Amino acid sequence: MFAFIIRRLGTMALTMLCLTLVVFFMINLEPNLKKLAISQLDMRSPPEQIESWLVKNGYRQNFFVRYGQWLGVVQKQPNIDPATGKAVQRFSFCNEPAEPYYGGILQGDFGCSTKFKTRVSAKLFPALGATGKLMFWVMVTMVPISLLVGILAGMREGSRTDRSLSVASITTTATPEYVSGVIFTVVFATWLGWLNGSAASATGQGITFYNFTLPVMTMAIYGIGYIARMTRASMVEVMTQQYIRTARLKGLSFGNVVVKHALRNALIAPFTVIMLQFPWLLTGVVIVETMFRYQGFGFTLVEAASNNDIDLLLGCSLVSVFVVLSTQLISDIGYAYLNPRIRVQ
């Protein structure tokens, strides 16, 4: 088991290395660098000025040198002031030292955000905290509801409850966040006026039922159907097992059989599915946070991507890839732990 985890962690590190290299390559394409320079200078800057800005800030160094700098295996060089010949800070708003130093991911330095004029860590981690809150409430609503729906539907396969709940869960899987978000906003914010159609106030003034329900509902609804269907399938399978029939023939009540015998075995498969939902939620986070103007991780990612903020975008991709891979790992380990019939060699 230990060797398995070590091997998985190794694969994970390799995957992260490859992916950040790909991201690094993509955001350093010529048009993207131009976009960055223009966003830092002025819309009407002449090409020479753009070029000199890129050279001055080290964006014209060798690709692998710059990737190494970001990673922390090559020294970051300060800018040289052409007038005095002295070394000056690269970006004054980040407090970078004015001398060559190792400052990359390996040293725990995420770099400098050109869009928000601050250190990436100062922007990224509060945003992750805000998204964490959103995720927490989404999980708190999504998991119990979907498990309940799945169990009720799978308890008696083919019954009227099963059919109607199945169609309902298919409907929610056909409703992506940007669709349900619009519909919920129309119904609950515009028509009924019960809830706030924007979560912008949640960042500053804290979370309330009034401003946070719509984003949570919108995100949860897309996942509910999927988890519920998986739970249903697992429940249906368990309910056909011999030991369930034995328990029924012993004279136990149906409710008792479901709660005591079936439930625990039926919940193994949905556990994996719930863990694997995190990567999907990541896309949902981006859509929901943009739609409801909540300043979390997704919002930061969109801002970083649309301004080609290199370090911030790399930080975002590192975080999201880490989330995806670690949830996969946890789901594998947890599955082996929950299901004694499966043991990793």
Added chain:
Amino acid sequence: MQLEFIGPFQIIIGVLVRFWPVWLGLAIVLGASFFYRKQLGLYGHLFDSGVGIAGVAICFFWLFTAIFSSTIAPFDPLAQIPVMKDALPGAVAPDGAGVYLFGGDKLSRDVFSRMVFGSQIVLIIAPAATAFALMVGITLGLPAGYYGGRVDTILSFLANLVLAFPVILLFYLLVTPGIMDTPIPYGLAGLFFLFPIIFFATLFYTRYKNRPERLYPLMAITLIVGGWIYAGLVFDADPLGIVHIDPNQLNIFVAVVFASSPGVFRIVRGLVMDIKTRDYVAAAQTRGETPWYIMLWEILPNARGPLIVDACLRIGYTTILLGTLGYFGLGLAPESPDWGTAIKDASRLLRSFIHPALPPTIALMSFVLGLNLLADALREQSMKD
């Protein structure tokens, strides 16, 4: 200037009347399918359950809407009638031009016509991208599952690499306007569009390699048709000028194929690993068949059930992806009538006007719902066998 309005009842009647080619088409197709359902195999079995009928009906509804768009839509999707800015549903356009059945949007275009034309974009890109993703996933998943070992390790690592990417980040990187200046989209397109040609060439070669009279015509057709489409799509150099795709759309197409082929790869790989332990595969191996013959003619046909179900779900998922792209304003032109872009435009103004938001959302949702219902019914049917 005061606009005239027609009542809600007249709006409903008006919409139903505008859709007349769809109703006619639906009646013919569904009627015929229902009548001959005994002879139609798996497709005919769909008509045994309510869910299946609903799925087929919704999918055909949008298919016919896309085909007859120009007949159904009363206005051009880009035409603006200035008076009709943000007009409520049922507003009558001046000079007897017609009625804005679902009202006008903020650029005073007809919401109804845009919804109808939006179906065209979705129904062209989504199934085609899914087909290419299937080709790529199958061509790579078969050897990965069949040979295992190093081939499998490398291909699975690559697939997991793409799957570990959050879709949205991938799109932001792949579908920015700037990227059209680089050779990346064309390179990827050139790579992906090669797969169908390889697939069909191998398919025919393995089967007919000892029967040249069948092999040569089939190979010739594959290479000519494939090469023709390839030239048209990748190099935009179709000699006949029929096959043509906008650089924008090519970019979206490539991004969607790239994002969804690893999923197909994983499914195919899993299925192959399961099926290759069967007796008929062992029999074929004993007969001395080549590995690719076994993969393409023994394993693949037996994996078709789950693949058809997955293809249905995947078209729906691709539709959602296209909507996401539109919602973030990536790739498609800002005035494009596709549903995602329409939702983006309308969702900014929800506080004041809701009518431009509802038609595209409901259209997208119903189309995906139809595909999901279809997939569900297909799965039920294939479980029965």
